[in-house]
Amino acid sequence: MERYQRDKLWLNCWGGHFMAQGLKVTAVDCGPLKLDKGIFVTGASGLISAPSTVWIIEHPKKGLILFDTGINYNVADPEAAEKHWGPGMRDAFGCQMTREDAIDRQLIKLGYKLDDVKYVVLSHMHLDHAGGMVHFPNATFVVQKDELRYAWWPDSWTRIVYCLNDYKESRGYNFLELEGDTDLFHDGTIKLISTPGHSAGHQAMLVRLENRGHICLAADSAHLKEAYRNSLPMPYDWSTEKHLSTYTKLRTMENAGIPIYLTHDQKDFDEFPKNGEWAD
Template sequence: MAAGLRITAVDCGPLDIDKGILMTGATGKIDVASSVYIIEHPEKGLILFDTGINYNVADPEAAVKYWGPGMREALGCKMTRDHAIDRQLMKLGYKTEDIKYVVMSHLHLDHAGGMCHFPNATFVVQKNELRYAWWPDSWTSLVYCLNDFKDTRGYNFLQINGDVDLFQDGLIQLITTPGHSPGHQAMIVRLENRGLVCLGADTAHLKEAFQNMAPMPYDWNAEILSDSYMKLRILENSGIPIYLSHDPKDFAEFPKNGEWAD
């Protein structure tokens, strides 16, 4: 088996958001990251897990055209141009064309905004998520931004249906965790010195919600989500740590330079 995965987390869109948007019944404000994971695979090259918020949203006027009136303010977006994934890659010494694969946990606007930077990459997405994003139900349409993917029809999509070992080497496994969206998926990575780690994306926004089995206001299906919670609970009970994309503690603990702190 190949060895030597390295992972770095970057914040591609900080939000000062109402906690009630992230967990039903919660109150107050909370600062959260929009995590994107940069993965160096020893044979397949550079891989992204999600792409963050689109660079246009960094400008309040451009955000109105891109996301729609009031959306930037409603989500408390504090993004600057340097938060966008292309600039984040540049800061780490990479170029956008270095990215070979982009794995999408789902296509909500805080995860799919950077797709435009990688027209030559292979995008790995659950088939039903891709189809749903183009024509969502009215009550979930607010969190899908057509501008994120309207120019991607010519992209190379690897549409999968179910759990897969992405490269058949045991290093990156994708597992379906629907509920928050129809085709939401999480990623399990095998690290040489850490063992298995699960990137749970938005299976839950906050660990508090995950631990309490609490739904989120913009979940597609709360009943199906409860099954996905239990799927990750089984992983957690077996000793596999779960890292959620928006949980502040999870982002703070995750390495920012490809190495784990002692």
């Protein structure tokens, strides 16, 4: 009980005394997948459908913010995908993406211009999250320092899920490099939470909404709720030990009444307001 109260106090300190006037979030699928469940959960099998969720956030003072960017538009074309991702990768991940699924087209469908995007927060830099970076050269990219460095030279067992083509042109971009938990705008509206394990510098986003309260956009802190509930590791994890610690961190938030949303969990995507319907 003492630990629970301490954790709850920690959460309250990050946004409990601030109210996000007008902050709202919608989700889009920037790369639908149909793949073997074993790619997402160690030891699992069977064909599943999964989204590649990107969250679009309207902040009343800071403008338009993206949490992740989805899969690169080149992957929509099988021939171009061979060059961008590498031979056989599109089929291996069961990518069902069309050109209209890419984040640039998704934003245009919602009435935005690409230059409206002021901040791009990256949960991590795997190929299904960093693929749309190229569309936002004028935005500020917010990423954990450990992740940014690791993405340029990953270990051999994780190299397959990092695609240098996604970010090789980003040397001149503006990066805000974080080291651990950070209140992004110092107003309690958006907090980035360090959740390593799946990758070296994975981060989740804790958002404070006026009507819903806190929600946690947990990205790939787990691929599926099933894995999270049962503390199952995922293939291509950077560190299983740190990933299990991240599961504990997520449970602390859930115990405080904060809903968790994952990038690739189909039920999470189906339940979240999407395509211009807003959570506020």
